[in-house]
Amino acid sequence: IICAILFVVYEENNAKTKMMLIYDKLTGCINRAFGMRIIETEIKRAERYSRHLALILLDIDHFKKVNDTFGHMVGDIVLKSIADITKRNVRKSDSIIRIGGEEFLILLPETDVVAAAKVAENIRIVMENHVHPLVGHVTVSCGVSERMPHEKFSYWYLRLDEALYKAKRGGRNKVVVTEDKVSETSDANNLAWKNEWESGNKEIDNQHKNILKLGDKLIAMSISEADNEEIVICFDMLLEDISIHFNYEEKILADLGYMQYEEHANIHKELIVKAKYLRDQYLVGEIKPTDLFSFIVSDVILGHMVSEDVKFFSLVKNKKSD
Numbered sequence: 001i002i003c004a005i006l007f008v009v010y011e012e013n014n015a016k017t018k019m020m021l022i023y024d025k026l027t028g029c030i031n032r033a034f035g036m037r038i039i040e041t042e043i044k045r046a047e048r049y050s051r052h053l054a055l056i057l058l059d060i061d062h063f064k065k066v067n068d069t070f071g072h073m074v075g076d077i078v079l080k081s082i083a084d085i086t087k088r089n090v091r092k093s094d095s096i097i098r099i100g101g102e103e104f105l106i107l108l109p110e111t112d113v114v115a116a117a118k119v120a121e122n123i124r125i126v127m128e129n130h131v132h133p134l135v136g137h138v139t140v141s142c143g144v145s146e147r148m149p150h151e152k153f154s155y156w157y158l159r160l161d162e163a164l165y166k167a168k169r170g171g172r173n174k175v176v177v178t179e180d181k182v183s184e185t186s187d188a189n190n191l192a193w194k195n196e197w198e199s200g201n202k203e204i205d206n207q208h209k210n211i212l213k214l215g216d217k218l219i220a221m222s223i224s225e226a227d228n229e230e231i232v233i234c235f236d237m238l239l240e241d242i243s244i245h246f247n248y249e250e251k252i253l254a255d256l257g258y259m260q261y262e263e264h265a266n267i268h269k270e271l272i273v274k275a276k277y278l279r280d281q282y283l284v285g286e287i288k289p290t291d292l293f294s295f296i297v298s299d300v301i302l303g304h305m306v307s308e309d310v311k312f313f314s315l316v317k318n319k320k321s322d
Helices: 002-022 032-049 063-070 072-088 113-129 153-169 186-191 202-223 228-256 261-283 289-306 310-321
Strands: 053-060 095-100 103-109 140-146 175-177
Touching: 002 032, 032 053, 032 095, 032 103, 032 153, 053 072, 053 113, 053 153, 063 072, 072 095, 072 103, 072 113, 103 113, 113 140, 113 175, 140 153, 153 175, 153 202, 153 289, 202 228, 202 289, 228 261, 228 289, 228 310, 261 289
Parallel strands: 140 175
Antiparallel strands: 053 103, 053 140, 095 103
């Protein structure tokens, strides 16, 4: 009898441990760590069988105001209520993942962007019409995106986060869908080196490749559960490498007599100033990690390395052939 009782207690404790490893204690949604494993599995399946796979990034509007006005206990009740409402408005095959604070990811297998947008809009309407005790109406904003073939999760998430940002900037209580075609972000998909980025100068190319590698690492850290200190350290390393690269590149361009040298050097200065500003904003909690890697991808890699640097490649290659 004692052995049987001990076995039952062991099984109960084991079940509780598994629940803690999978689910968020407050909302009952899948937690971030386990959610990333589910997303990884679904990406592999979608890639293998060429299936649709969509994500909704849901954010509660003005949730800080709820906590500040009514207290965190009421805020927790609102969070759980919104999670419960969301669960009732998705399929059993969909996964709702709490990724932190008031943000949730909804993973929809076998779903294209049009169908996912309808799901998001339905959830938005239900939330808008629901009345929470004490708090009243609480709305949500959503970004919606379908994964593109061969797209790495980090870039899929970046497009998704940009859509959510547009929804919030557009007045909140909105659903914004990313373009289902290749965006400028995906042009650097996976931050993989492309032959057309070769400048003709081996050192410049090596520096560019290193920036790509560190940028990819920053993206992975930003989406994972890396803490703020780790992300800042990675960003600082990246910023240092970018500064060294800019100085080296300016020396090469000056020696070559590049006609647009001053303009190019000024762009370098502006990028460094913006990077330091974003770093400071991140440290005080004004921006999210995604804002850091969005800057690296959109401003440094696509906006500068791909768009501006290519302008002097022919000069470097011609000089090399002389």
